Amino acid sequence: MMRAVYVDVPGEPENLLLQIVPRPQPKHGEVLIKVHATALNRADILQRRGLYPPPAGESDIIGLEVAGTVDTLGPGVKARWRPGDRVIALLCGGGYAEYVAVPEELLMPVPTNLTLCQAAAIPEAWLTAFQLLVLIAQVKEGEVVLVHAGASGVGTAAVQLVRLFGAVPIVTAGSSEKLKMAENLGAAAGFNYKEDSFAQGVHDFTGGKGANVILDCIGGTNWEQNVSSLATDGRWVLYGTMGGRAVEGNLLGKLLSKRGHLLCSLLRPRCLQYKEDLVKAFSHRVLPHFSDQPASLRPVIDSTFSLEDIAEAHRHMEANRNMGKIIIKVSPQNQETQ
Numbered sequence: 275m276m277r278a279v280y281v282d283v284p285g286e287p288e289n290l291l292l293q294i295v296p297r298p299q300p301k302h303g304e305v306l307i308k309v310h311a312t313a314l315n316r317a318d319i320l321q322r323r324g325l326y327p328p329p330a331g332e333s334d335i336i337g338l339e340v341a342g343t344v345d346t347l348g349p350g351v352k353a354r355w356r357p358g359d360r361v362i363a364l365l366c367g368g369g370y371a372e373y374v375a376v377p378e379e380l381l382m383p384v385p386t387n388l389t390l391c392q393a394a395a396i397p398e399a400w401l402t403a404f405q406l407l408v409l410i411a412q413v414k415e416g417e418v419v420l421v422h423a424g425a426s427g428v429g430t431a432a433v434q435l436v437r438l439f440g441a442v443p444i445v446t447a448g449s450s451e452k453l454k455m456a457e458n459l460g461a462a463a464g465f466n467y468k469e470d471s472f473a474q475g476v477h478d479f480t481g482g483k484g485a486n487v488i489l490d491c492i493g494g495t496n497w498e499q500n501v502s503s504l505a506t507d508g509r510w511v512l513y514g515t516m517g518g519r520a521v522e523g524n525l526l527g528k529l530l531s532k533r534g535h536l537l538c539s540l541l542r543p544r545c546l547q548y549k550e551d552l553v554k555a556f557s558h559r560v561l562p563h564f565s566d567q568p569a570s571l572r573p574v575i576d577s578t579f580s581l582e583d584i585a586e587a588h589r590h591m592e593a594n595r596n597m598g599k600i601i602i603k604v605s606p607q608n609q610e611t612q
């Protein structure tokens with residue numbers, strides 16, 4: 275048996291209940307991970323409210339990522355993993371628990387200089403940012419990339435990756451503190467969308483050319499400024515709709531006049547093969563840079579909560595208070611691997 279967070283009735287944070295449930299058994303090709311830490315994602319809030327059910331056949335326990343140690347290898351596991359190895363993993367669900375079974379190809383080694391709590395901040399945000407920039411937008415050296423929610427989990431990863439790939443990140447955020455943090459991570463400019471028009475900021479920064487790429491998790495409320503901030507032939511990548519889903523107005527005409535590309539992406543419903551390829555490419559191109567001396571990349575941690583305080587952690591995220599990732603410590607008793 276194991277402890278896990280369950281939502282019997284969709285709703286508010288207090289509906290997240292710590293329960294004793296059966297430990298998952300690793301199926302063919304899966305590895306059972308003993309979870310030391312997981313991390314929050316916006317999708318968790320939607321799932322808690324009953325608005326984002328897990329893909330068919332996946333765990334109905336919330337949680338898209340973990341860091342921990344290899345516990346047991348399921349039948350047919352062929353790769354290099356051994357019991358006790360420190361690993362991180364991308365999940366379709368099941369992270370808010372003491373154990374989770376994961377296809378072996380979705381595991382990555384923890385960079386040597388990171389604790390498991392730090393490493394838990396990597397899988398979902400960094401794989402998402404990497405996928406958006408490399409596979410979807412195909413960002414090139416010297417291009418200007420506008421990253422909305424620049425202090426979010428995905429935003430803090432995206433800013434650093436844009437720099438790693440030789441492009442120029444600029445951000446929006448809702449406070450000067452968040453903008454400062456994004457600038458410390460490498461953003462060349464930041465715009466407080468609550469105070470000023472970011473479209474004007476992008477126009478001034480790019481000398482009227484606009485951003486070559488926009489990473490947009492806001493959607494509705496931003497569409498008009500987004501299309502006006504886009505460079506000719508630019509790529510506007512929609513991967514969230516925190517600012518609403520409906521648009522009204524001349525979106526298509528404005529997009530057409532810029533020969534703009536509107537690209538949409540969701541990672542969780544992708545097939546296993548796609549995720550395997552993504553994890554492989556990320557492990558090759560990005561993961562080693564967390565161990566550079568000095569480190570070129572760092573997971574940005576906002577705060578750490580215990581599994582018992584999961585409701586408080588959800589409230590913290592819903593209030594937009596976090597800068598970087600919110601970590602949930604699942605196994606606090608193991609001091610060595612904190």
Ligand SMILES: NC(=O)c1ccc[n+]([C@@H]2O[C@H](COP(=O)([O-])OP(=O)(O)OC[C@H]3O[C@@H](n4cnc5c(N)ncnc54)[C@H](OP(=O)(O)O)[C@@H]3O)[C@@H](O)[C@H]2O)c1
Pocket residue numbers: 314315316317398399402423424425426427428429446447448449452491492495513514515516517518539540541542591594595596598599
């Ligand atoms: N498509 C995918 O595959 C995929 C994968 C992972 C995440 N996502 C999406 O990526 C986004 C970021 O996720 P995360 O977990 O990194 O989030 P997070 O760390 O919780 O940060 C989200 C931040 O977005 C800003 N925000 C919220 N509502 C806003 C609004 N209406 N207008 C403007 N800004 C708003 C807030 O910062 P301010 O104070 O700056 O407003 C908030 O703190 C979410 O939309 C999530 O669903 C998508």
